Amino acid sequence: MRQAGKLSKDSGKSPQSGTISRQQAITPARPQRKGGIVQPAVTTSYHFLLCLGITMASLWSSLEKDVFNPQKKRLLETIRVWKTGKKKKMSILCVVVDTFRPMQPFLVKVKVDRGEQYKIAYRWPLAELQLVDGKTLNQASLDFDLQFDKVYKWTASSFEEKKTFIRCLWKLNHRFLTSSITFVNVPSYAVEGRQRPQEDRKDTVEAESQDGLSVYQEMTPKEAADVLKLMEEHEPLVNNSVAFAERLSNDLHVLDEANLRAIISSEKQVTQLMSSIDEALAEVARVEETLQIYDELLGSVKQQMDHIHRENSLLHCIISNKTRLMDEILFLTTHLSLSREHCDALSRADLSSPSRVKACIAAAEALSACMNIQVQPGYRKLQSVAEQLIMFETLKQNFESSFISHITSIFELQGNAQVPALGQPIDKLSAPSHRLHHEELVPYTPLMAWLRNANPVLFCDLPKVYAQKLSRLYDREIKAFFEQAKTFLLGRRKGSLQESSEKPMAMGSRQQSRWSLPGIREGQEDTPDKDNVMKMLEQVLRELQPLCTMEQQFIEKFFQLSHDATDLQVLKASATKEVESTSPEDPPCTKPRSQLEEPMTWLLSEIFSCLEPELRGFLDVCNKVHPFSCLQVLVTLNDSIFEMWGSSSALPSSFLNSVLGNMLLLAKSNFNRCIGNLCKEIEETKMPSKMKGGILPSVSRFEEFVSFSEEVFRTAQRRGELDKAHLRLAISVFSSINSLSSANLKVNTDMVMMENFHHIHCFLCQKKIHCLEDKKREAKQMYSEHMEKYVIKYLGQPLEKLNHFFEGVKARVAQGVKEEEVSFQLAYSKQELRKVIEKYPGKEVKRALETLYRKIHKYLSPEENLLPVVWHAMEQEFIRQYQEFEDLIQRCYEGSGIAMDFTMEDLLSYFNSITLSNM
Numbered sequence: 011m012r013q014a015g016k017l018s019k020d021s022g023k024s025p026q027s028g029t030i031s032r033q034q035a036i037t038p039a040r041p042q043r044k045g046g047i048v049q050p051a052v053t054t055s056y057h058f059l060l061c062l063g064i065t066m067a068s069l070w071s072s073l074e075k076d077v078f079n080p081q082k083k084r085l086l087e088t089i090r091v092w093k094t095g096k097k098k099k100m101s102i103l104c105v106v107v108d109t110f111r112p113m114q115p116f117l118v119k120v121k122v123d124r125g126e127q128y129k130i131a132y133r134w135p136l137a138e139l140q141l142v143d144g145k146t147l148n149q150a151s152l153d154f155d156l157q158f159d160k161v162y163k164w165t166a167s168s169f170e171e172k173k174t175f176i177r178c179l180w181k182l183n184h185r186f187l188t189s190s191i192t193f194v195n196v197p198s199y200a201v202e203g204r205q206r207p208q209e210d211r212k213d214t215v216e217a218e219s220q221d222g223l224s225v226y227q228e229m230t231p232k233e234a235a236d237v238l239k240l241m242e243e244h245e246p247l248v249n250n251s252v253a254f255a256e257r258l259s260n261d262l263h264v265l266d267e268a269n270l271r272a273i274i275s276s277e278k279q280v281t282q283l284m285s286s287i288d289e290a291l292a293e294v295a296r297v298e299e300t301l302q303i304y305d306e307l308l309g310s311v312k313q314q315m316d317h318i319h320r321e322n323s324l325l326h327c328i329i330s331n332k333t334r335l336m337d338e339i340l341f342l343t344t345h346l347s348l349s350r351e352h353c354d355a356l357s358r359a360d361l362s363s364p365s366r367v368k369a370c371i372a373a374a375e376a377l378s379a380c381m382n383i384q385v386q387p388g389y390r391k392l393q394s395v396a397e398q399l400i401m402f403e404t405l406k407q408n409f410e411s412s413f414i415s416h417i418t419s420i421f422e423l424q425g426n427a428q429v430p431a432l433g434q435p436i437d438k439l440s441a442p443s444h445r446l447h448h449e450e451l452v453p454y455t456p457l458m459a460w461l462r463n464a465n466p467v468l469f470c471d472l473p474k475v476y477a478q479k480l481s482r483l484y485d486r487e488i489k490a491f492f493e494q495a496k497t498f499l500l501g502r503r504k505g506s507l508q509e510s511s512e513k514p515m516a517m518g519s520r521q522q523s524r525w526s527l528p529g530i531r532e533g534q535e536d537t538p539d540k541d542n543v544m545k546m547l548e549q550v551l552r553e554l555q556p557l558c559t560m561e562q563q564f565i566e567k568f569f570q571l572s573h574d575a576t577d578l579q580v581l582k583a584s585a586t587k588e589v590e591s592t593s594p595e596d597p598p599c600t601k602p603r604s605q606l607e608e609p610m611t612w613l614l615s616e617i618f619s620c621l622e623p624e625l626r627g628f629l630d631v632c633n634k635v636h637p638f639s640c641l642q643v644l645v646t647l648n649d650s651i652f653e654m655w656g657s658s659s660a661l662p663s664s665f666l667n668s669v670l671g672n673m674l675l676l677a678k679s680n681f682n683r684c685i686g687n688l689c690k691e692i693e694e695t696k697m698p699s700k701m702k703g704g705i706l707p708s709v710s711r712f713e714e715f716v717s718f719s720e721e722v723f724r725t726a727q728r729r730g731e732l733d734k735a736h737l738r739l740a741i742s743v744f745s746s747i748n749s750l751s752s753a754n755l756k757v758n759t760d761m762v763m764m765e766n767f768h769h770i771h772c773f774l775c776q777k778k779i780h781c782l783e784d785k786k787r788e789a790k791q792m793y794s795e796h797m798e799k800y801v802i803k804y805l806g807q808p809l810e811k812l813n814h815f816f817e818g819v820k821a822r823v824a825q826g827v828k829e830e831e832v833s834f835q836l837a838y839s840k841q842e843l844r845k846v847i848e849k850y851p852g853k854e855v856k857r858a859l860e861t862l863y864r865k866i867h868k869y870l871s872p873e874e875n876l877l878p879v880v881w882h883a884m885e886q887e888f889i890r891q892y893q894e895f896e897d898l899i900q901r902c903y904e905g906s907g908i909a910m911d912f913t914m915e916d917l918l919s920y921f922n923s924i925t926l927s928n929m
Contacts, residue, residue, distance in 0.1 A: 073104060105118075117135075144172075546632075618665065621669060643677045712743045760797075
């Protein structure tokens, strides 16, 4: 019975709800009665509707996100359509409205490309829509027409989409367009969403007929479970199907009777409910009519507000355009206008006074400001703007021509300036100053900067013109300056300069000019030249530095040249061409190396074109003052370059640095050539055969050169070249001394070599020159070796026969003869020994030593004071020989009783007496 109660409740539901009872699910469909109306069973396609809803939701979301939201549009309705009769290409018609005021509705046609991307194909304002033809909207027709400028025929994908789309157009027409669109074949009840009663009855009949067509209805899982439970409860009856069917039939009759009673008892209540519903519908109709009236009133107000808003937008646009136009006009009139004063100043181009130069500078800067304004291309087509720009260009060209002519004339006048004559008395050497010339040109620096920016091609010609004009003045001034320097250096006037410069080479014999220094020449006429060379060269370099530095600073400031300039390609190109055209016979150091790299260096090399040749000639004069002037020139140039590098006022890449660098290379070359010639002369010197000993001329020359060079380089900052020269000369001197061994001299060669090496050793010990330490030790070693040879050679003379005898004894012993058998040799017997010893008594030995002392005293040079040293060495060697002779007598002639006539004490007394007698 509980199950039966549930079934009764389900069967009592409204037919519109579409709910089916479980009884209908397990039995053939039977008509249900309610108010005498037969309700057939309703079959639903739930799965299809669900898929369709998901597809439409996805389409709507994609259109909003990808198409309309970026354009600030709100999507109201969509419909999938194709052109009538052409179903191949489907499109989507969308109704959208602006998200900002005033809101305007549009109809948009959207296409889908191959990449599933939505693209707007066409868009119509809805205000242009004239006619909507529904094509019998009350019938199931999918076609409809929309008339804009022409009629568009569409076919919808479904009837419901068509109805919804036309209803949306009808609402927008009443809300935004004041019913300006005409709807044809579209009933009002259809667009308002209402149905006629006849259609309701028709729908009911159609539903009943469709119910009759479906015999069975699919059960829900819950209904199936209830059926299974019912079958379990009546399992005994289920086994008997006939009895079970009768039981179910009886229960159905009971339920039908209960349902009929319930319907009869509630008929009055249903009647009251229906009357209430009719009253409510009537009230709703009245409210809708009122709202329609209000909507029409508000529609007119909205139209007026939209009109006012559009007028305000137009007014705002007009004001904005006027403001922008006024701003552009003010911009053009302000920035493209040149005052009458500036125009007159540029037209006259009067640069005769400082005040007028300032006026021209101000006018040129104002003209540049006007011409540098960025004007849009469209403005240039305006007649007034074009005329103004043409006037600016004319003023600029005329003023450029006048200014270039004026500044070129100034360059010409400065280049033709006069130089003081050389014959006038001058007390002090001084280089010319161009300060007044620079001060004359400095006021034109702003105009040069203006020309550089306005016309770089014309500007690049001015530095070349300046260099050409001023080079003539500098040539005259520099030549006069160096003539004065030569005059101060040589103490002569111009007429005797050549004679004075050749004097050192012509005076005296070749040997005298070769071996004499300024400090040791006869007479003191040229002695001051020794220091005068360095002083004059230093003064010349000191005078040249401010001259070149001031000119370089002026050029950098006046022509706006810098070391990293990139806009002077024309000047660089001209510099390259001129260097390429230089004669290949020119010396490699006549052009600075950086000439091809910097316009500044090229300009200065053109201006000071004669500086390097004149300086080279002056250095040649300095080198001819005395043979070793090249040392003074080298030291002076080295110190000047180091001083210039350390000076804060010197420019980092001064042109004078490059010139002095070339001169330094020339000075080093002259110095090396001088050292080479000196070494060659020392090595090739031939000693006279009548030479009686003493210090060789090459040694004296070496000593004088070293002394002179050390004095010159005493304060020098670099002495690398001098150390190399000292080593070369020392090697040559040593070679010259060693070559005496093969010379045919009347005096002892070892004595001469000993004296000279001793002299060199003492000299180097006195000078303490670090680079000659090895040569000092070598000289000491050579001196010792040759003194030993000299002593040994001369010691054999006082006891010559005795020395020869014992030399023979030592030779026999060396040959293998036993010492005790030597006396049996006939030539070295005891009798022969006694005969030799008898020839050298004590008095004879003393006399021979005195003779040897006088001979040594005669040939040794007194300047070296080597006599005591040599005599002491001879004494030690003589004592050694005496002891050697005594030892040989004891070993080879033992027991013979043979002894020399003098003893060791006698020998020492002989040497002491000779030394004391000659002190």
